[in-house]
Amino acid sequence: MxxxxxxxxxxxxxxxxxxxxxxxxxxxxxxxxxxxxxxxxxxxxxxxxxxxxxxxxxxxxxxxxxxxxxxxxxxxxxxxxxxxxxxxxxxxxxxxxxxxxxxxxxxxxxxxxxxxxxxxxxxxxxxxxxxxxxxxxxxxxxxxxxxxxxxxxxxxxxxxxxxxxxxxxxxxxxxxxxxxxxxxxxxxxxxxxxxxxxxxxxxxxxxxxxxxxxxxxANPHDELMGSQDKSSFETMMRQDKVAGKNVLYMFIKVPRLTNFDFLGDNNFVYLHTARCTRKLENLGYGITIFNLGYGEFAIRFSNRYFIDTNKITGKVVEILKEFIEFEESNTIYRLVVMDAKKVNFDPYRARMLFLYILENKIEDDFSSMSYIIRASDYDAFEKEERILSVLRDISYERNLNDERVLCYAQPIFDVSTGEFRTAEALMRLELGGHVIGPRRFIGLAEKHGYIHTLTCIMLNKVCKEIKKLEDAGYDFDGVTLNCSSIEFSSKNMYKQLFKIIFDNKIQISHIRMELTESALFSNSSNVITNMKKLNEAGVIFYLDDFGTGYSNFERVREYPFNIIKFDKSLLYAAEKDDNMSNVMSTMVNMFKAEGCQTLVEGVENDYQNKVSLNNGFDFIQGYRYAVPEPIEALENYFKKD
CATH class of the missing domain: 1.20.1070 (Rhopdopsin 7-helix transmembrane proteins)
Structure with a gap:
């Protein structure tokens, strides 16, 4: 009805x-x-x-x-x-x-x-x-x-x-x-x-x-800020690529808003941030704002053809300055402007480029900054990304015989015997047919968690060469391997190293390891445990780059170091200053009194060699005696029984 x-x-x-x-x-x-x-x-x-x-x-x-x-x-x-x-x-x-x-x-x-x-x-x-x-x-x-x-x-x-x-x-x-x-x-x-x-x-x-x-x-929009979330940002970038749009992206990081997502949307900071985004939206230019989380934001300007990049960056900076002045005097921001085409509209690469700029272009950690990426920055980033891609692949494969990791070695002169009885293994990386040095990739490997895989590969290659030398009857004391303090801070790391050494069936006393002074300030308990386990089995430890950090004599004594390796910067200072030479000589004698031997690196000429000998070093390393070569060349320096 x-x-x-x-x-x-x-x-x-x-x-x-x-x-x-x-x-x-x-x-x-x-x-x-x-x-x-x-x-x-x-x-x-x-x-x-x-x-x-x-x-x-x-x-x-x-x-x-x-x-x-x-x-x-x-x-x-x-x-x-x-x-x-x-x-x-x-x-x-x-x-x-x-x-x-x-x-x-x-x-x-x-x-x-x-x-x-x-x-x-x-x-x-x-x-x-x-x-x-x-x-x-x-x-x-x-x-x-x-x-x-x-x-x-x-x-x-x-x-x-x-x-x-x-x-x-x-x-x-x-x-x-x-x-x-x-x-x-x-x-x-x-x-x-x-x-x-x-x-x-x-x-x-x-x-x-x-x-x-x-x-x-039910969707990514924030009703108060007008921003969209990270997934929307990724979708938008991919759509820009398909449409072939010429758009401008700005990335902003406000460290104080790292916990922004956990404040609640009625928090004062949240409300003030929302007012800031209103002003950004009112700039026009087809603006879309994305909240990427943890204090990071992205701004998309769709009308790229009508934008003066420097002018619009200046306007955004003015708004950000108002924001931090209203907020707190110690609040800072980081603003990076990029052309999304340069990263092929890849959201992951865009954010990596943003982080790369923050790490490499910030001169003052306590001041706000804005930066428009230059062509040279894109090139440098691409080179770093290629290195990271190789490191990532090496880490995932975990092949101890990976041919992309090259093992070089530099013989070390023994002052007491006048012979080469040890050598330092040096890592290189093959990238696109070119060999690149450790300065370009070791820091990246440590930062992204790939360093331990590289160390294991290097140890395996060093062990294999030591095995060849042993089988051929060469008389030598050992080959040193650089290890990261990050690794030695990991509990029971020594067990993984033991496995590689024992699998190669070599004399463990032929393995020597170098740690930098930073290891002394890491997780000391785990570092000492790993060092003692390896040292008790016969591994000799070097303290690398002594004099470049903040360690002192008493601190060094707490660790089982057998040889102290003085950084070349001390040698160069002693070369020019007699007082510094006296200080170096005193330190050498102090370590010897504690039962340690000393080594100096970076000796390139006769005068530096003379300074090293006069200061009483037991070992000398540098181009004056030998240059780094593929590890197979050690047979040209070591003698047979």
Missing amino acids: ANEVYNIVGEVASLSFGIMIIILMLFTRPRITFVYKLCSIGLFLAVIANAVNILIIKLAADFQKDDFVFLGFLMIIFMVIYFFVISLLFSYISFLSAYRRRSATAINIIIFIVAIIYCWFAVSKFINGEILVAKNGILELYIFEKFLILSSFVASFMSVVITIIDYDNLSKIVKKTVFFFFAVNLIILQLQYLFYPHIFISITYVLPFAMFYIVFH
Whole structure:
């Protein structure tokens, strides 16, 4: 009967859609923000109001006098719920502004005043008998629906007004969504007025909540900042590549916002950051902002052809300066401007380039900086990326015989015997047919966690060559291998090294290891344990680059070092300054008194050699005696029994 008198297809469709969205809310992981509670409660009440409205329409279509009181009660319940629904909708839109969140009292006062007017209007309609009017066994709902249309229009209008008032404090996506919602609601309300008794008024309050949920809580948009998330950034870059767009990207890092994602979106820092993004959006140029997490943001400028890079960078810097001045005096920012084409629109490479610039172009860790990437920077980054690609591949394969890791060696002169009895193994890397030195890749390997694999490969290659020398009857003391302090800080690292040594079946005393002074300041307990285990088995340890760090004599004594290797910088200082030469001689004698032998590196000429001998060094290493060569050349320096 209801379908014959009143058409409720729109109401049923609205109810079904609302229930579906609620199910999505319950079984997915929406963005739980400050306004999410308003959205979820509003949608839940809207669905209840929708269901009650359908029940009212059905009872009205088949009206019985006995249902008069019950129907009146349902209408009152509906109107109460409906007011809460439109109030929540107004509150939700109001609190999409960071500014309004600090003036919630004003919003509550507005809602209270509107509630009084709403109740007075509703009660007057009931008292005048305009709401419950029965004709020919049917309850006429025309006045009731007109009341709902008017209420919905007022709520929509108020939402648009508050949006216009807070226009500069709202993100672009919020403004677009609110104005779209108002336009759609206006059309639906007009249609509802014209096509009564087709009833579909519920669409005007179920659809907005559903739409806000989909736009701001079920997808990557941040309703307050107007930013999108990391996945959107990656998608946007790939779309730019496919479309062949010429766009400009800026990357910003604010270290103080590292824990930004855990502050909560009503935190003062979050609200202030949102105001900053408003100003950035207002610059125009087709700006899109992405929150990459942990204090990192990306800004995309789509209108690259109309942008003066230096000028727009200056404007962004001005906004960032306002931000940090308002925030705290010790807050700093890092701004890097890049051409996405140079990294082939690859999101991963773009971020790696950003981090590369931060590491290599920052001169002051305590000051803000902005940097526009130059052509030379892209070239340097590409070279580093190629090295990292090889290191990554070597680490993943973990082949101890990897041919890309080259083992060189530099013989060391023994002053007491006048012979070469030891040598230092030196790592090189083959890259595209070229051999590159350790300065270009050791730091990268340590930073990215690839150094241990390289050490294991080098140890295996050194052991294999030692095995050949042993089998051929050569008389030598050993070959030293440089090890990273990072590795020796790992618990039980010695076991992995033992396995490689024992698998090659060599005399363990022929293996020697060098550690830099930084090892003395790492996890000392693990470092000492690893060193003692290896030393007790026969491995001799060198303290490498002594004099370049902050260690002192007493600190060195705590570790089982057998040979102290003086850095060449001390030799060069002693070469020019007699006082420094005396200091070096004193240190040499002190170490010898403790039972250690001493070695000096970097000896390139006769005078440096003379200074080294006069200062009492036991071993001398440098181009004056031998240059680094492939490790197989050691047979030219060692003697046979």
